Structure formats: structure tokens, C-alpha cells
Amino acid sequence: MGTSLVWLRDDLRLVDNPALHAACGRGGKVAVVYILDEQSTGIRPLGGATKWWLHKSLAALDLSLKAIGSTLVLRRGKAFDVVGDLVSEMKVEAVFWNRRYGSAERAIDGQIKAALTNQGLEVASFQANLLFEPWEIKTGSGTPYKVFTPFWRACTDRSEPRHPLPASSFINAVHADSDVLSSWSLLPKPDWAAGLSAEWAPGEGGAERRLAEFCDRGGAGYAVDRDKPAVEATSRLSPHLRFGEISPFRIWHAIRSVPGGAAVDLAVFRTELGWREFCWQLLYFHPHLAAVNYRRKFDAFQWQTPSPGELAAWQQGRTGYPLVDAGMRQLWQTGWMHNRIRMVVASFLVKNLLVDWRVGEQWFWDTLVDADAANNPANWQWVAGSGADAAPYFRVFNPVTQSRKFDPDGAYLRQFVAELAGLGPKAIHEPWKGPHSQDGNKKYPPPIVELAPSRERALDAYAALEDPL
DNA sequence: CCTGGAGTTGTCCTA
DNA sequence: TTAGGACAACTCCAG
Secondary structure, eight states, X not given: OOEEEEEESSOOOSTTOHHHHHHHHHOSOEEEXXXXXXXXXXXXXXXXXXXXXHHHHHHHHHHHHHTTXXXXXXXESOHHHHHHHHHHHHTEEEEEEEOOOSHHHHXXXXXXXXXXXXXXXXXXXXXXXXXXXXXXXXXXXXXXXXXXXXXXXXHHHSOOOOOOOOOOSOOOBOOOOOOOGGGGOOSOSSOOTHHHHHHOOXXXXXXXXXXXXXXXXXXXXXXXXXXXXXXXXXXXXXHHHHTTSSOXXXXXXXXXXXXXXXXXXXXHHHHHHHHHHHHHHHHHHOTTTTTSOSSGGGGGOOOOOOOHHHHHHHHHXXXXXXXXXHHHHHHHHHSOOOHHHHHHHHHIIIIISOOXXXXXXXXXXXXXXXXXXXXXXXXXXXXXXXXXXXXXTTOOOOHHHHHHHHOTTOHHHHHHOGXXXXXXXXXXXXXXXXXXXGTTTTTSOOOSSOHHXXXXXHHHHHHHHHSOO
């Protein structure tokens, strides 16, 4: 048997990696490759936080491969050219990869598949990163779903997702020249990633640890506690899923077999996996999800151009609203934000400040370690009301109400907004009120916008969209 | 083609 | 203090 090439992309793992599994099962030598492609058209450049993560994840994967007799081959360039080079350098006979779902990515993969097949190579792609292929889930009339609930019902009515494949225990490696990872300059200079390093362990080992911790908790209380940002109730698997360090099939079956897991908690957690599927299905059928309103009626929406100071206040967590600021600082420091707080800060930008959702989407793209091409734009559009199955326009989150409701003690606020550390659970949600604003939290800014009038302005703007003059 | 129930995550006002 | 209704209408989707 001749040499096989496994081209890894958003699937940086050994467990449940069908492409790798197929290559190893074929016999012969196997080369495992990652290509940094910044040249093919239509590929969105990685944000700063995901670059950092990618570097760490590739380093971790290389170590894992070395433990089983192989190594990770790193190449940079246009994927079409690089794959061609590798095929001739190593006299490759078969090429395997796991499918990706963005439109530019699919076009690239299709071209490469056609070219290699023409040369007489064996080429095979696999379902690895979504539980349900987007084109398989259709309504009774054959169209893609636009509403989550019937979509997920249709998914779960199908047969159970397959069980994960075991990791390969040995790879019969073939030598190939490789770039040195550091030459890709994925790590930030100057190094602002200390907070990320403290929080995360990129790579399959880190992903498996997060899953194990979540399973140890039994998912207990997830349905309720996942809404409390100060409680460690969510799985924190999102960045690992983003890079495919763990497969959704692995997660699906792992949580299914947790003893004592409450049915309601597991169902709610599975639903979150469902939203990920829904977002990718949306991107599959709407490739420009990050640029174009899903509901085109929103093309006429009159967004405000934020002043630089206003936008910076939001980005840097200086809006004067503790919950918004805590969230934005958590994002900046750790590369991640609690899900509920994402909704609050997004609602604040889009509705209270009337800033185009794309501005927020781009900031999240640059700063989130879990930013992916589907979930990030789909959820921003959901908040803005321009998306599929979106929030009704009159739903404007009140950051103070949300703060009282989901962080009643202010523990989350105190964790990320140091200026408020001295305030008690009563005063901390509205620091501009009360005597504290004169001394203890002197440095904490006053609100950049009033909630009630800005809410009214948003309702007017949305109403104008419904019923233009 | 028609029908009707349903639709992630909220807020505010009133009684 | 708390619970219920208004906030719009529209689109989706299964039967």
C-alpha cells in the first residue's frame, strides 16, 4: 500500500477522527498535515484569539502524534498548491479529510478533490464535525428549516448519532519537510495572552478534561445554573469544538451515559449542541451570514455610526453598566464570555447604542477563542432581530435587571470589574446611584447612555422598519 | 391549498 | 411584592 495523506483542518484530534481512522485502516504510510491557508479567496482571516488557540492546539497535536510514532507536517500557502506539492513529494496515493461547511472551504475542497481524482488518486471525505449533515435535515416540503425547534425535532427524530471512533494507537509515519510552528507568528506580539493561558488548555487533552469535569458534575443543575455567570455550570467546550479537538459525537455519547444525570439537564445541554448544528445549517445555506442580513428587510435599518469613544467604551468594558463591562472584560482577559452575558452585551450594542450587529460580530471574531464562522454571525443576527428565528424587536435586555436576576450577589461583577470590589450586593448593580460613586469606585465611569430613552429609540427604529413612512 | 398552533434566552406596567 | 398581560404581527411548518 502506498502513502496516504490526512489533511486536518477544523478537526485537530485523534479520537473520533474518521479521516485519520480511514488512512490508518488502509495500511501503508500516513502523513498528517495542517495547512495554514491565508491565500485562497473567501477564507476569513483568523482573529487574534483564535490564532493564539490554533498555535497551542497545533503544538499539542504534534505532541500527541509523536507519542504514536508520527508528527504533524505544517505547511503554509494556498491549499490547492500545497496539497499538490505534498502529493508529488511523497508519492501519495490516497487523500482523506473531514468535511467543512463554509462555502469558500467547500469550493476549495471540491477543486482539490476533482484534481486529485483526475490524477487517479483515491480521495474520501467524512462527516466528523456535525451530528447531522446540513443537507439531510429538510422540512416536509424539502426546504431548509428556518425555526430552531422544528429543526431540532427533525434531527432528534432521526436515528441516534453514530458512536465515536477510537483513536489510532500507532501511525506508520512518512517523512516530510515541515514548517516550524513559531515561523507562522500566530502568537501575539506583544504577548497579551497571559489571561488566555491561565484559563485554557488548547488541544485534545484539554478538551477531554473539560468533558470529564462536566460529566463528573453529572450536568446537575445545568438547565438552571447555566444562566448564572458566576457559577461554573457550563461545559466550556466551545473553543475545543471550534477547532475540532473533540467531536460532537464524542460529547453526545459521553453525556448520554453519565449516571445520575438529570434528564432535563441533559436534554437542555443537548439542545445547545443542537443550536450549533442549526447555526452551521444556516451558514451552509446562507454563505454570507456574517455580512448579509438573513432577513433582507433589515438592509434598510438605520444603524447609528458609533463615536470612537462610544465603541471603545463597549469594547473595553467602560460603559458604566457593570454587567456589560464585566462581560466585555471577561472576553478581553480570557477570550471567552458566558453565554447569557453575550446576549446582554450584544443587546446593549445593537439596541441601546443602535450599532450595526456586524461591528459587534467582528469584535467577537477577533477576541473570542471560540469564534467560528457559523455560530458567531448567526447569534449576532439573532440578537439584532435580523436572523433566523430571531428575538422579537421589543426584547431589549436591561443590563441592570439581568444583573440582579442572574448575578444577585454581584460575584461575577466583582470578579471582572475591580473598581466595584468594595460594593455590596445591593449597590453594585447600579453604582452611579448612592454615595459610593464619590469615593470607593471613583474610577468607575458613569453610564454612557441612559437605558430608558435608548430603549425607546431602539423600539422606534425597529417599528420604522416594520412600517416605513 | 388551507388551517392553526407555535415560536431560546425579556421588560414594563398595572392591578 | 407579585403575577399577568401587552408589546406586532409574521412566518414557519405539520397535518
